[in-house]
Amino acid sequence: KEQLMTIQSEALEAIQGVGTLDELNTLRVKYLGKKGAITGVMKEMRSLSQDERPLIGELANKVREAVETAISDKTAELKEAVLKARLASETIDITLNKPQPLLGHEHPLIKTIETLEDLFIDMGFTVVDGPEVETVANNFDLLNAPADHPSRDLTDTFYIDEGTVLRTQTSPVQIRAMKEMGAPLRIVSSGRVFRSDEVDATHSPMFHQLEGLIIDETISMANLFETLNIFVKALFGDDIETRFRPHNFPFTEPSAEVDVTCTVCGGVGCPACHNTGWSMELLGCGMVHPNVLKNCGIDPEKYSGFAFGMGIDRIAMIKYGLDDIRLLFENDQRFLKQF
Numbered sequence: 009k010e011q012l013m014t015i016q017s018e019a020l021e022a023i024q025g026v027g028t029l030d031e032l033n034t035l036r037v038k039y040l041g042k043k044g045a046i047t048g049v050m051k052e053m054r055s056l057s058q059d060e061r062p063l064i065g066e067l068a069n070k071v072r073e074a075v076e077t078a079i080s081d082k083t084a085e086l087k088e089a090v091l092k093a094r095l096a097s098e099t100i101d102i103t104l105n106k107p108q109p110l111l112g113h114e115h116p117l118i119k120t121i122e123t124l125e126d127l128f129i130d131m132g133f134t135v136v137d138g139p140e141v142e143t144v145a146n147n148f149d150l151l152n153a154p155a156d157h158p159s160r161d162l163t164d165t166f167y168i169d170e171g172t173v174l175r176t177q178t179s180p181v182q183i184r185a186m187k188e189m190g191a192p193l194r195i196v197s198s199g200r201v202f203r204s205d206e207v208d209a210t211h212s213p214m215f216h217q218l219e220g221l222i223i224d225e226t227i228s229m230a231n232l233f234e235t236l237n238i239f240v241k242a243l244f245g246d247d248i249e250t251r252f253r254p255h256n257f258p259f260t261e262p263s264a265e266v267d268v269t270c271t272v273c274g275g276v277g278c279p280a281c282h283n284t285g286w287s288m289e290l291l292g293c294g295m296v297h298p299n300v301l302k303n304c305g306i307d308p309e310k311y312s313g314f315a316f317g318m319g320i321d322r323i324a325m326i327k328y329g330l331d332d333i334r335l336l337f338e339n340d341q342r343f344l345k346q347f
């Protein structure tokens with residue numbers, strides 16, 4: 009009797025103390041197995057008297073049940089603990105903010121080109137494109153540039169060979185369109201142009217230009233002024249004014265350079281416009297020179313037209329308040345991701 013009670017208290021205490029299912033299994037074998045402690049006592053029952061045997065047998069079963077219950081409870085407890093530990097380690101907090109995918113940004117120059125082209129498309133122009141490597145004829149001769157015109161010099165123009173250049177303006181695209189499509193015509197062309205200028209905060213050997221050209225039977229200087237006025241107000245806002253100063257270009261006569269009131273101070277004068285109140289020479293324009301019409305097979309007696317050109321990089325710099333044109337070409341992510 010004492011043996012059984014000792015076995016029970018040892019077993020129950022040992023079961024309480026185990027940490028893992030393996031240890032618990034070892035205890036189950038130790039107490040309940042074929043060679044276990046309780047089985048051992050049962051075997052010694054033969055030595056007991058007739059009247060003692062049933063008593064001890066009953067007690068032994070009670071001890072076995074107590075140990076089995078304790079083991080199954082502990083098994084459940086340990087399994088529960090294992091499950092809880094596993095759930096804790098595998099918990100995913102869905103409210104954590106995951107790193108956002110890097111989104112692409114449209115380059116400020118592309119945004120400006122798209123804005124400008126959309127404005128002219130809304131005014132009835134068609135966008136045309138052309139090669140960046142051009143013939144001297146399309147880039148100078150057919151544009152009525154005299155043979156000794158300074159713009160032809162190596163200081164201004166990149167030559168591929170004697171008859172081939174990197175275009176210095178997008179005008180050759182308009183020349184090609186005039187030769188291929190004839191009049192009437194309403195086109196804009198934009199793209200990269202190349203000038204072997206000095207490089208500084210406002211000059212780059214490669215920059216971007218947008219040019220427009222209208223040719224029809226009754227085109228006048230008034231149409232030109234109004235078209236550019238509407239364009240400038242659409243781009244910079246209604247209270248921006250334009251000023252046309254006489255100028256001359258080989259490909260237009262008469263010609264004008266266009267100033268617009270400073271987009272920073274609205275015209276009262278500020279550091280951005282050197283206190284003049286004006287953004288100078290934002291674009292140039294003029295009536296297409298009759299020689300240019302003739303060079304492209306269009307009768308200047310029947311047709312007239314106007315043309316204009318602007319530096320897109322310059323407009324982007326004004327629109328986004330940039331002070332160095334090179335920011336547009338360096339591809340510095342810190343700059344680009346702001347747009």
Ligand SMILES: Cc1ccc(OCc2nc(C(=O)N[C@H]3CCS(=O)(=O)C3)cs2)cc1
Nearest residue numbers: 179182183217259292293315316317318319
């Ligand atoms: C057949 C054809 C006939 C005429 C043409 O005249 C295009 C024109 N461009 C300008 C002009 O001032 N352009 C400059 C503005 C700033 S810039 O980017 O440096 C170039 C005036 S008239 C074009 C094509």
